[in-house]
Amino acid sequence: MTGNPAIETRALHKAYGRTIALEALDIRVEPGEVFGFLGPNGAGKTTAVKLLLGLTRPTAGEGTVLGRPLGDLGARRRIGYLPELFRYQAWLTAREVLELHARLAGIERARRGLEIERVLALVGLTDRADDRTGGFSKGMLQRLGIGAALLGDPALVILDEPTSALDPVGRDDVRAIIRAAQERGSAVLLNSHLLGEVERLCDRVAIVNKGRVVAAGALATLLGQATVRLRVTDLPDDLGSLGTFGEVTLEEDWLVVRPIDPERIPELVATLVRLGARVHAVDPGRRSLEDLFLGLVRDGETAATGGPASTTPDASRR
C-alpha cells in the first residue's frame, strides 16, 4: 500500500457521444495529501470523479486508485465518497443511513456502532441521529454525506463540492473535518469551485476547464512568487543596486520587484531610502487563486470562441 499514489491517471479521456467531458486527464494525488480539483461548472470534475470510482468507464486512458485499477472493488473498500447530489434514502434515519453504508463498506459489526457514533459527532448530527433524513435541510444532508464518506477512516476521501449547501459556519466545520481526516492519514480529493476553500486547505491543485487540465501543481508554485509594488518618488537614476532583491521594473508611478523574498521587503525599503528615494506606499502581494483561476478559465473561453483577447476582463483588473 505504501508508495502507491492515492490516485494516478494517465491521459484519461471520456466522451459522451460527440461531447468530450474529459480530455487527457493526468493527475497524481499522493497518500495523505489534500488535493484540490478546481474548475467551473461543467468542466469535467464530476466526470473525473465518477471515472475514478468506476461509475462510468473511460473512453481512453487509464488510471489507478490506491494502486488498483479504476473501479476496483478492493480499492472501493478504502474510499469514502460524497456525491455532488448527496441524496440518501429519505425514509431512513441518519443513523440507519450510516449503518447501511458501514455495512456496504464492510466495516466489521463490532466496530460499526462506535464508528457511526464517532462520525455522527464529527459532523454534528448526534442530536438528529434518529430522525428520518426526509426532514433534513440540505446542509444537514450534506453533513450526513460527509459523515458517510468518512466512515472507517478510508485511505482516500473524495468530496464532490462538500460545502455547496453549507453556511459559513458549516464551511468552517468542514474545513476542520477535512484537516482532521488528513491527520488521520486519509488522502482527500476536494472537488470544488469555491476557491477560498481550496486555497486554505489544499497542498496541491489541478485546474480543469472544458475537460482539460489547464494548470496543476503546488499552490505556491502556481500562484507564483511574492511580488512587491512600491510607490516611490525622487528615485535615483541608477537602480542597479536593487538587482539583488529581484527583477526591477517601473510601471507608471510604481516600482515593482518580482520575485522577491518577502522577508527582504524592509531591507528593500531601507535601501531605497538610503538612495534618497521617498517611499509613499508598499504593497506586497501575490496572485490570488481566484485571479489565476479566472485568468485561465477566461483565456480558455476566448481561445475557444476566437474572440479578441483585449476583451478578457482580467486584462483590465490590475
Next chain:
Amino acid sequence: MSPQLVLVIAGLTVREIVRRRILWVLLGLSVASVVLVGWGTERLVTLARADGIEELQVRIGVSQVLILIAFMFSFVLAMSAAFLAAPAIASDVETGTVHAMLARPLRRAELVVGRWLGLSVIVAAYAILSGLLAVAVVALVSGHVPPQPFVAAAFLAFQAVAVLTLALALGTRLPSIAAGAVTVVLFGLGWFAGVLGNIAIAFDATALARAAEWLRVVLPTDGLWRGVIFGLEPPAVLLLAAGRSTQAMAANPFYAGEPPPLAFVAWSVVWVLLVLCAGIALFRRREL
C-alpha cells in the same frame, strides 16, 4: 456475488416498502376488496338459492365469479408489481441515491439481485395472502372451495414475480415511469395474445395460433394466468366441458382444462432468470 450484500439490499427494499406505507396501502385496499367480494358473493348466493336454483349451478356460478375476481386481482397485482419494481433502480439512479451506494464495494449485480429478492418476497407474500384470503371469504359465504387454491395462489404469485422482474430489468435502463408503463402494456398484450391465440385454435387459424404460441414463450405471464384458472376451476365445470370439443372450450379466456405443462413452468422460471440477467447486464453497462 456476496450473499450478505444481496441480503442487505433485499432487507433495505423490504424496509423501504414497509416504511413508505406502500405495503399498508396495498393491504388496506385488498382487505376492502375482499370484504366487497364476500358481500357480493353472499348476496348472489342468497338470491340464487331463494329463486330455487340448484345448488350445483349456484356453486358453478360462484366458481366462475371467483375466477373473474382472480382475473381482476391478477391485473391489479401486475400493475402494482410493475409500479413497485420499475422505480426500484430507475429512481435511485434519477435521484442519485445509487451513486453513493455503488461507490462502495457493492457490485451492480448485487444491487439488482437484492432489489429483485426484496420485491419478490413482498409481492409473492402479498399475492398469496390476498388470494387465499379472498378464497377463504368466498368459501365462508358460499361453501364453494376451489379444488387447488394453493396452486392458484402460487401461479398468481409467480405471474406477479414475472411482471416485477420485467419492470425491474427495464428500469435499469429506462426512466421509472417508462419502465412501468412498458411493462403494463406488455403484460396486457400478453394476455390479449393469449385470448386471441385460443380463439385462433378454436377457428383453426394456424398461423395466428402459432404466433400467439410464440408470444406466450416470449412473455409467459398469460400462460401462468392459465395456471391460476386451473387451480380455481371446479371439477364440475371440467366434467361439463369434457362433453364438448376442447377446441371450442379453449376460446374461453376464463377456462383452463389442464394445468400449464411442466415444460412451460420450467421455461417460465428460466425466463425470469434470463430477464433478471439481462437487467444486470444492462445495468452494468450503464453510465451513471
